[in-house]
Amino acid sequence: MREIIFDTETTGLDNRMDRIIEIGGIELFNHFPTGNTLHIYINPGDQKVHPDALAVHGITDEFLKDKKAFAEVAEEILAFFGDAKWIAHNATFDMGFINAEFARIGLPPILPERVVDTLSMARRKNPMGPNSLDALCRRYGVDNSHRAKHGALLDSELLAEVYIEMIGGRQAALGLGQSGQAAGGEMAMEDDGAILAVLERPRPLAPRLSQAEAQAHEALVAKLGEKGIWSKFASSPA
Numbered sequence: 001m002r003e004i005i006f007d008t009e010t011t012g013l014d015n016r017m018d019r020i021i022e023i024g025g026i027e028l029f030n031h032f033p034t035g036n037t038l039h040i041y042i043n044p045g046d047q048k049v050h051p052d053a054l055a056v057h058g059i060t061d062e063f064l065k066d067k068k069a070f071a072e073v074a075e076e077i078l079a080f081f082g083d084a085k086w087i088a089h090n091a092t093f094d095m096g097f098i099n100a101e102f103a104r105i106g107l108p109p110i111l112p113e114r115v116v117d118t119l120s121m122a123r124r125k126n127p128m129g130p131n132s133l134d135a136l137c138r139r140y141g142v143d144n145s146h147r148a149k150h151g152a153l154l155d156s157e158l159l160a161e162v163y164i165e166m167i168g169g170r171q172a173a174l175g176l177g178q179s180g181q182a183a184g185g186e187m188a189m190e191d192d193g194a195i196l197a198v199l200e201r202p203r204p205l206a207p208r209l210s211q212a213e214a215q216a217h218e219a220l221v222a223k224l225g226e227k228g229i230w231s232k233f234a235s236s237p238a
Helices: 051-057 070-081 091-104 117-124 133-140 151-168 211-224 227-233
Strands: 002-010 020-029 032-041 086-087 115-117 185-189 194-199
Touching: 002 051, 002 151, 020 070, 020 091, 032 070, 032 151, 070 091, 086 091, 086 117, 086 151, 091 115, 091 117, 091 227, 115 117, 117 151, 117 185, 133 151
Parallel strands: 002 086, 086 115
Antiparallel strands: 002 020, 020 032, 185 194
């Protein structure tokens, strides 16, 4: 299963007029980073970077002058995402900008069922908060000490680590083959997208009790009588 953890930086907060100026993405396969990344700076045309946005990400109008317009990089973005899930922190904000940019150049929007919002996940798991990316890094032990300002690729890398921890840590992906199927077992998916594999041993483990110990236990259970709690377990099919 492919997933793309991504983030955007923009000229401001209103996707009706503000524009995306940076997008970064990290590819996960079965919840493990593959090493494939996307990182693009984008020229917003006539739209200037708002001072409040500049204070957050530090990307200047001058820096963006020689960068390509969104229309010139849209196909590269779509090719990188492919059929993967789009995963972002506060995805409503990022997808609002993504779909607004696609609409401007006549491309269809990304449908909600392809989007995972890690902020919503965090609020379900930690209803008392806080659930900002920095707060989640602290909660899950992800080192964000090098995050002086927001950056799309850096924030994607941090979110990828947080996301893996939120769905159960790296153990959630153990036992999954390249096809995404569990080796010799069944596979189930939780509401938040975590895949849990239940594996079957090719050969059962040898019993830890000796025959003498097993017989001694049976004798003890017999002495307890029918009202003994062990008798109920002994007679249970499980």
